Amino acid sequence: MxxxxxxxxxxxxxxxxxxxxxxxxxxxxxxxxxxxxxxxxxxxxxxxxxxxxxxxxxxxxxxxxxxxxxxxxxxxxxxxxxxxxxxxxxxxxxxxxxxxxxxxxxxxxxxxxxxxxxxxxxxxSPDNIPLETEENKEIQAYQKITGGMSVEFEGETKTMQQMASYMEKTDRDLRERAWRAMWERRLQDKDALDNAYDKLFEIRNQIAKNAHCKDFIDYIFLAKHRFDYTPADCEAFHESIEKLVLPLQKEMYKRRAQKMGLARLRPWDLDVDPLSRAPLKPYQSGAELIEKCDQIFESIHPQAGKWARQMQAQNLIDPDSRLGKAPGGYQIGFDEARLPFIFMNSANTDRDIYTLLHESGHSFHQFALADQPILAYRDVPAEFAEVASMSMELIGMSNLKPFYGDDLEAIARSFEGELSDVIWLFPWVASIDCFQHRLYNFPTHTATDRSDIWAEIMDRYDAGVDYSGLEAVRNNLWQKQLHIFECPFYYIEYGIAQIGALQVWANFKKDPKKAIDDLFRAESLGSSRPVKELFEAANIKFDFSPKTLEPLMQVVWDELGRN
Incomplete structure (x- = not known):
């Protein structure tokens, strides 16, 4: 510019x-x-x-x-x-x-x-300026811990992202050994991660105190401009997920166990094909992943295809996992250039398709709002930003032929995996959000308290996975969620946005072009309107009550039953 x-x-x-x-x-x-x-x-x-x-x-x-x-x-x-x-x-x-x-x-x-x-x-508060600098440095220290994790397995050094691909292997013994190797490695850094969290927790509570807020929850709701909902609404969301989605997840896992001939699922049984079919291998390289996703975007909407090709041409995607690369995935905006960048760790799995569809949805949002005159309006409320990304996952699965051709069985398996993830996501979001509310309402807690609190939440949202003998892992599963460390309380947005994305998907099934036109038009507004108005502009409702959630989950469940 x-x-x-x-x-x-x-x-x-x-x-x-x-x-x-x-x-x-x-x-x-x-x-x-x-x-x-x-x-x-x-x-x-x-x-x-x-x-x-x-x-x-x-x-x-x-x-x-x-x-x-x-x-x-x-x-x-x-x-x-x-x-x-x-x-x-x-x-x-x-x-x-x-x-x-x-x-x-x-x-x-x-x-x-x-x-x-x-x-x-x-x-x-001027006192928070050095604290915010210190917070950024502690986040970087945390990233160095996680980015340095690797496992010696099967005679090779593997990143944690590469190890995750073993969870799709049909050899159950291999999956178990890989899972245990991953978590033995993670638990080696348990104390280091606890110490990292302690430092960040202390800094954030002091920031809230300096800002004259009651506590960090009060501070973060203001800082995130959450003008449209409250902590009490979050608690109601947790309860809705427990009542409406957890039973579906339990039934889903029960059916999976039956297909696998197991009395109960173990944690290494959740990602493999339940009929012991070989893992889907939709692509061979990061470049191929990008190319085939671009073909999907061209098939669903001309503007999406144009933006996707621009990112490919300008090398604005780093897709491959490698040692020393930070974990996870994100999309970030280069604000002066008005361009997006996608960072991810692909592992040649079907899930990677949806990761790139997701992050591309964020990128399209960046392109759509590029004409917003001020930087503040190019920083979008997370509740709607994630609608943009999650919608692209659901819409993108309408055409998986670039990856699977006419293999209807592979397409059905991919489709089922995506919708199963929708059901899985809600209880996990509720767990993470509930956990953070519990912690920041207990400012004097210890690392042991954290494990105990997490164990209680795991019990609350228990979907039937057997962790017997693995309690040390179960009680520290929260440590794998980078949002808790890097961006506190940025997680319920995924649950709220998933409800919005399901509505966009429903609109897409009725009128594909209008649904995407509505979505891109809403995205072009940036944050120049309140979050509720952004939802309305996309022709969806900002509502995560049982009234809206229940029929959407019924659609997901019915679609799963047809595959």
Whole structure:
């Protein structure tokens, strides 16, 4: 994007240059004129976009190779030296904005942002600037622990993501040995992960205290701009999942056990084909995965195909798993370039198709909102951002021929796996969200308390998997969920969004083009509207009550019964 305020030769590591740009914004005399105020806002957004772009690119470089000390240093230098400057001046500029007499004349365009700015002012504390820097450093330390995990198995060094592919092997003894090897390795770092969580927990509680919030839950609901629901709504969601979805998961696992001739499932029995058919092998390389997903997108909507091809041409996807690469997957926006980037760890499994469909959904969202004028509107509420991604999973499975051709059995197996994951997801989301609420309501808890609390939650959402003799693993399963460490309370959004995505899917089955047109139109709004209005723009309801959830789950269950 062309720059108007930020010099093209700006050194993003030069704290003095960056401070001077923020200082110019702070000291600029803005007449009582909405046009002049708007231009000031645009200059401020441009500066933030440039610096955010740098930060995101360095984060990508660091996570693509956690062993690259140069990349780690570049990211750390930015976090330690530049982000504090951004945080300090953002508060001052927020105050300048909210005090300007022409502000009300821009409410029509920027009113939703102004609401968030006021919350930021209310939450800001200068004492939190060094704490937020420390939090980022502790997150990086956590990533180094998980990124360094590997297992010697079958004579080779395997990443944890590569080990996960063994869970689809038909040899039950092999699956068990692989599963035990993975968890023996994870438990070697149990104490290190507990210590990492303790440090992050302490920092976050202090941040909430400095912001004069009752507790971190109060703080995070404000910081995440959760204006449309409350902790009590989250608890109601947990109960709805327990009553409406858990019985389906129990029945699903019961049927799986019967097909496998087992009295009860063990944790290594959950991903293998229950009829002992060989694992689906839909592709051979990351490049092939990208190519075939692009063909799916071209078949479902011309704009989706165009955006997917652009990402392929510009090498905006890193699909392959390798030693030293951080675990998990994400999509991130390069804010100045207005481009998305996808990071994932593929392992040549059917599940990887849906991971790329998911992250591509986020990328399409980034493309759709690229014309939003300010950076704040290109940062989307997670509850709707995940609708964009989860919808692409469900819509994408409407055409799996690029991967499986006319093999109807393989297509049915993939279809069944995706819908089974929908059922599995809800109780897991409820478990993770419930766990975090319990922990942050118990600020003096210990690592032992955490294990006990998690064990209680596992009992509550027990779907019939037999962990006898594996209690140490069962009581620490939460440690594999990176969101708990990296982005606290960012998880119930997946449950809320899954309900939205199921509605998009229902619309797609009736009128494919209109459903995607509606979705992309809603995505183009960015965060310029409240989350409920974004749902409405996509022709779906922002509602996760039993009234909406029950019929959607019945559709999923009926579809599963037909496969």
């Amino acid at each position: 062309e720059r108007y305020f930020v010099p093209n030769d700006l050194n993003p590591d030069n704290e003095k240059q960056i401070s001077e740009l923020y200082r110019k914004l702070l000291l600029r005399d803005i007449p009582v004129d909405t046009a002049k105020l708007r231009q000031w806002i645009m200059d401020w957004s441009e500066l933030n976009s440039v610096l955010s772009d740098v930060n995101c690119r360095r984060y990508v470089a660091m996570t693509c190779n956690t062993q690259d000390e140069k990349a780690a240093k570049a990211y750390n230098d930015f976090v330690e030296n530049i982000q504090p400057v951004m945080n300090e001046y953002d508060d001052k500029l927020n105050k300048k904005l909210m005090a300007h007499p022409s502000k009300d004349g821009l409410k029509g365009e920027f009113g939703e942002w102004f609401k968030g700015v006021q919350v930021s002012l209310d939450l800001f």
